[in-house]
Amino acid sequence: MEYSYVVRGATAKCTQGTDPGVLNLPTCHGVYSRGKPVMNIADHVxxxxxxxxxxCKLTGDVCVPQTPFKWSDGKEDVLIDNEPALLSKSKLVCSASGIITIETDGQD
Ligand SMILES: [Zn+2]
Incomplete structure (x- = not known):
């Protein structure tokens, strides 16, 4: 299976959250795919x-995840600004034991 690069405007969802959210990239890393800035595994803030x-389905509060760790499963051999490129299979741990996954890569 091929995985795609994740660009600004991609959507992600948390297994414990009720709605998907958009991924933002305030400062571009200087690498683009079809005109959109590619994200890396350190874009987890x-x-x-x-x-x-x-x-959040667990706490009933607004799911604003605290995400101390970088995304997993980046593309180790494609560095974007010295960090592996973020891929559509990458995952992120959310504060309330949720797992955040990429829903759409933002490329369309
Ligand atoms: Zn969550």
Missing amino acids: SGQNIGCFGF
Whole structure:
């Protein structure tokens, strides 16, 4: 299976959140796919790259994940600004034991 690069405007969802959210990239890394800036595994910062995923099914609060770790499963041999490129199979751990996955890669 081929995995695609994730660009600004991709959507992700949390297994414990009620709604998908958009991934943001305030500062481009200088690499583009079809005109859109490609993200890397270090683009995991809550409030900067990661927004809100609706309400958390576990706590009932707004799901604004705290995400201390980088995304997993980046493309190790394609570095974007010295970090592996973010791929559509990448995953991120959310604060309330949720797993955040890429829903759409943002390329269309
Ligand atoms: Zn969550």
